[in-house]
Amino acid sequence: MHTSAPHSTLSREKPTAADTAIDLRDLRKGFGTGDRRVVAVDGVSIAVRRGEIVALLGPNGAGKTTTIDMLLGLTKPDSGSVSILGASPSAATSTGSIAAVLQTGGLLSDLSVGETVQLIASLYGRDALSRVPEVLKNTDLEELKRRRVSKCSGGEQQRIKFALALIASPDVLVLDEPTAGMDVNARRRFWTVMREQAETGRTIIFATHYLEEAEKFAHRTIVMNHGKVVADAPTAELRSSLGARLISATLPSEGRDDLLSSLAVAAGISDVRVDADRLFLRAADSDTVAVQLITAGAHDLEVIAPTLETAFAALTENS
Template sequence: MTETLERRGMSMKVRAEAALTQSPQPVICLDQVTKCYGTVQALRGVSLRIEAGESVALLGPNGAGKTTAISLMLGLLRPSTGRVLLNGGDPTVPAVRRAARLGAMLQNARVIDLVRVRELLDVFRSYYAQSLPTDELLEIAQLREKQQSYTQHLSGGELQRLLFALALVGNPRLLFLDEPTAGMDVASRRRFLERIRELHRDGRTIVLTTHNLADVEGLSQRVIVLNEGRIVADGSSEEIRAMASGQFVSFLAEEQNDQLLAAIPGVLRIERQGPRVVLFTRDSDALLKDLQRHGIATPHLEIRRASLEEAFLALTRREEEQP
């Protein structure tokens, strides 16, 4: 089995490297893109570049604009204003999409019933001149034992892995994965994320959307945080972690002091939990000194480090409150 996996990995790497062509322009470019659905602005002046071979995670809470951004990159939507380019061309043009060698696993995708897993993969392979072998796809998606099962009998996690296999059928150079781990158990999710790492190591460009911070740890070179249709952060996983890191300082305080507390520069977020006030800050020592200078007592003081999830929520909430 180990030799089989090694041969499979080598064959995928050779095919990916052979397919990869160097280009002076980025694979994806969004230039001041806005997308509106009626009066709702899903994206608000978003600009970004994704280069060939990058592994990029679009991170943000539900409704942040991640799926809309992916749909624009795939040419499934047109921007309301601004410009979207795929390898320098218009992604809504079929010839541009074909030349880009795309693969996509979309959040709202469905598969037909009354067909077996292997049969469905064979049908999709017939649409491509250079497709991956069915056995290889089954191995990648961990569906070998389910190849004769009908699609309607698959669990949620198994269905996600089938959609992943379908996205890989055409041996894509550029792979879009929209909330790919939804419905997967912990073990399946870990194996799935390792498959994505392998694909990136093979030279493919990966664009992943998720609201799960754990999905991007050790996976994506670059993390773009979206919130309320805007980019609020763009950097490496380590840089995003440093940006979002912080502490919670809580103590007993009267509600009439909340406005004064919120005005202190070191307070990034303020919450009320009954008689306790909870302050989110990046530097608890500096904040305590500021509280002392303002003559604010801190009875029953508690200080704890924020989890990455809590810090991320504090980061995005802070952006929501800015005009």
């Protein structure tokens, strides 16, 4: 799918300092030297408001994980700045203002699930320890609290990491592929809890390969490619930004050649193809094209709105 619309048109106004939970300014990070140097993040600036749920999308190698590592203070940027609630990543981490669920990072395999959560809670004091039963419940770990971590599946271990992130009651949650390894029911429950967390005012930014997760749960979607932000907009706006809708219809037995000829040269229509008697095309003005098809005798008309997947593909294609 092709589009000539400039990616830079998909942008957002920056929140005020008082509203800002995450402020990344002109972050740059490369690895290697000389001819082997790879620029992983190339001038990324992102400001996230308090209470927003933001999805970070991009193909492999887009720079998402490196950006998250710099946000968390795990990697130092070559240039640029990171601020979390007005503080540095290390200060925000030490106070429990920010927590993360990452793909990497091990758990103590010999401890039980309950012991693991209790241990991390003890580092944050009495308030965190008092939250352990609630956190185990919210992460569906109550029935697993006596099971050794080594006996937990990959999805269950992700839920343990989620519990550890919640135990400090952070203001900002950062999630890198948080539902990897979870089954459908666990994923659904996870995002139900995420919504509840956001309703308390927490800010959530998550990287995912599941486009439907971004479409269902993110207020806003940021797309990265080749180390740069190529789109940043409310998720619904991003989904519809390409405008074109997919239209299909069964062609009439008479006048079909004239109909196809008129569609082929019409403005705003692309990707016209015929499979047997079925016509497929994309149209910016789907209502007008639908009327034209029905007037010409076409039937079994279907109109499909653009999805986040189609927007994602167009934004990352050849950019």
